[in-house]
Amino acid sequence: MEVVWHHELHQESHRLPAGGRNLWTTVGRHGSELARHSSANRLSAGLKAIGTERGDVVAWLVGHHPEWIYLYFAVAKLGAIVLPLQAHRVGRSDEAMTYSLKKAGVKVLVIGDITGVDQTDDTVPYLCSLFPEVKTAKPGNLQIKRIGTYSMNEVLTMGSDAKLIAEVTALQDQLDCHDPFQLVFTSDMIIRNASNVYPSVIEVPITKHPKVKDVRVVSVPDPASVEEICACIILKEGQTTDPEEMKTYCVKIGMVPIELPGYFIFLDEFPVTTTMQKVDRKKLRLIAMEKLGLPKES
Structure with a gap:
């Protein structure tokens, strides 16, 4: 029914x-x-x-x-x-x-x-750090x-x-039970130790590293955590680094353990979709697995 x-x-x-x-x-x-x-x-x-x-x-x-x-x-x-x-x-x-x-x-x-608290010290500086628009705005002219x-x-x-x-x-009365109802996850979401990890949460801070030109995060198979996180990085011209340096950087900027990539690999380019409009994460995942020496999934 x-x-x-x-x-x-x-x-x-x-x-x-x-x-x-x-x-x-x-x-x-x-x-x-x-x-x-x-x-x-x-x-x-x-x-x-x-x-x-x-x-x-x-x-x-x-x-x-x-x-x-x-x-x-x-x-x-x-x-x-x-x-x-x-x-x-x-x-x-x-x-x-x-x-x-x-x-x-x-x-x-x-x-x-x-919601706030009854009393706090240095309220104005704290609010300005949360809302930079307040600090630079004139009264009645909030940016x-x-x-x-x-x-x-x-x-x-x-x-x-x-x-x-x-x-x-x-x-x-025009709605049908087959209509889309709830957006639960996107196809590139990673499940690690029963937690959902969104690539953007990892990609955005890594992109700010001075040596990094671009980065995409994909999942690779892992027996312990179901999926392990692999950061695929394109470095800026003339730059060199290694996985340990990138891991140290991620820890230093406060990346929580569940989001910390288990692998870092370095590529010259990312595979793109047939329309050339975006990175093909499925192909990128296969490239990462091959580079890491992980067995292909059956």
């Missing part, structure tokens, strides 16, 4: 007694199936109001809050693609985060509120890199429009 899940959500929310089933009790907030369904409809309509369409990728970093549940259902109701993020999985630098978001084709990014930012309340308010809610409801 083929069932579109949002139909089941609608039926479930009306099948339960008044008040419905409690879904969460964290931080003093309570919710029910019916409340979730209603809030998801408003949020879905609000996302549509700001330009989100069927097939768009919507990502979020909101922690363990009810908004996570609202977003999950609201995005899917639109026929958009769900992409929950974890900060430690997409990188700790602006470059790594930007690369990851572009790689996934994210159109809308939702971030949770920022923001991206525009088109909305608060969750603004999106929900826009989503309260009855016409928009009707449009979203009608759109749900």
